[in-house]
Amino acid sequence: MDQYCVLGNPVEHSKSPWIHARFAQLTGQQLEYGKQLIALDGFDAAIEAFRAAGGKGCNITVPFKFQAAPLATTLTERARLAQACNTLRFDAGGAVYADNTDGVGLVNDIQGNAGVTIAGCELLLIGAGGAAAGVLGPLVEARPKRIVVTNRTLDKAQSLVERHAALAREHGVGLSAAALDEVGGPFDIVVNATASSLSGAGIPVADGVLKPGTLAVDMMYGPAADGFMAWARAHGAVPRDGLGMLVEQAAEAFQVFRGVRPPSARVLAELRAGLD
Numbered sequence: 072m073d074q075y076c077v078l079g080n081p082v083e084h085s086k087s088p089w090i091h092a093r094f095a096q097l098t099g100q101q102l103e104y105g106k107q108l109i110a111l112d113g114f115d116a117a118i119e120a121f122r123a124a125g126g127k128g129c130n131i132t133v134p135f136k137f138q139a140a141p142l143a144t145t146l147t148e149r150a151r152l153a154q155a156c157n158t159l160r161f162d163a164g165g166a167v168y169a170d171n172t173d174g175v176g177l178v179n180d181i182q183g184n185a186g187v188t189i190a191g192c193e194l195l196l197i198g199a200g201g202a203a204a205g206v207l208g209p210l211v212e213a214r215p216k217r218i219v220v221t222n223r224t225l226d227k228a229q230s231l232v233e234r235h236a237a238l239a240r241e242h243g244v245g246l247s248a249a250a251l252d253e254v255g256g257p258f259d260i261v262v263n264a265t266a267s268s269l270s271g272a273g274i275p276v277a278d279g280v281l282k283p284g285t286l287a288v289d290m291m292y293g294p295a296a297d298g299f300m301a302w303a304r305a306h307g308a309v310p311r312d313g314l315g316m317l318v319e320q321a322a323e324a325f326q327v328f329r330g331v332r333p334p335s336a337r338v339l340a341e342l343r344a345g346l347d
């Protein structure tokens with residue numbers, strides 16, 4: 072049977088094996104999907120071993136997403152812009168197709184699952200690390216009116232914006248960087264791509280970025296998203312955690328692997344029900 076896996080460190084609590092197994096079941100695809108904990112200095116060797124054993128593809132999680140691009144024979148434009156890959160497909164003749172499905176996963180969750188159209192919106196992206204870089208390109212391609220990227224370290228937000236400037240022009244999107252205390256607002260959609268909750272820090276932006284009905288998405292899920300979601304709720308916004316993005320990025324990866332679209336909304340509902 073075709074073999075896939077998620078590689079990471081840590082990887083123990085990854086939900087990807089469950090999600091992909093469920094996708095396979097619901098689409099009638101014959102595959103096995105496991106998980107592999109790999110040593111911090113063992114990424115290239117682990118990929119090579121998995122490929123040599125007949126592996127057809129893998130997902131890559133923390134902290135290896137930045138190490139995959141050099142292995143690619145084809146690197147998608149969205150992975151190039153993100154400077155990170157979360158999906159590798161091993162094709163005939165040693166070809167390696169490398170992609171990043173995180174951004175399209177977020178967009179599909181916002182539009183498909185939360186039912187909010189991004190086109191024409193004012194959008195705030197908080198953060199300029201790997202998580203933010205992974206989603207900015209697809210957010211631009213969804214054609215909001217404007218995206219402001221804000222970050223504690225402003226020059227990181229500025230370089231992220233610079234890297235996406237041509238794409239933003241092409242799609243008619245106003246893209247700019249602003250310091251945390253100068254973002255203005257309110258916004259229709261606020262996306263939290265920072266790790267501030269993990270360090271126990273508060274919400275890094277002013278309450279004025281929200282208005283009643285703002286969709287406020289934290290890219291994390293579980294307890295790590297609780298603080299942001301409670302803040303959003305307290306200001307009349309609609310809170311949303313990152314579980315939908317997790318399932319949707321997996322759905323896009325499944326399509327890359329198998330050429331088949333899985334029923335992601337159903338699997339998200341099942342996953343949520345299982346976690347409650």
Ligand code: ATR
Pocket residue numbers: 197198199200201202203222223224227264265266267270272275
């Ligand atoms: P990830 O891959 O999860 O994005 P990262 O690349 O280390 O991880 O980026 C972490 C993000 O969270 C950055 O935007 C970081 O801000 P800096 O670039 O200024 O470091 C942000 N972050 C982390 N802790 C924060 C805090 N206490 N307050 C505000 N932002 C924080």
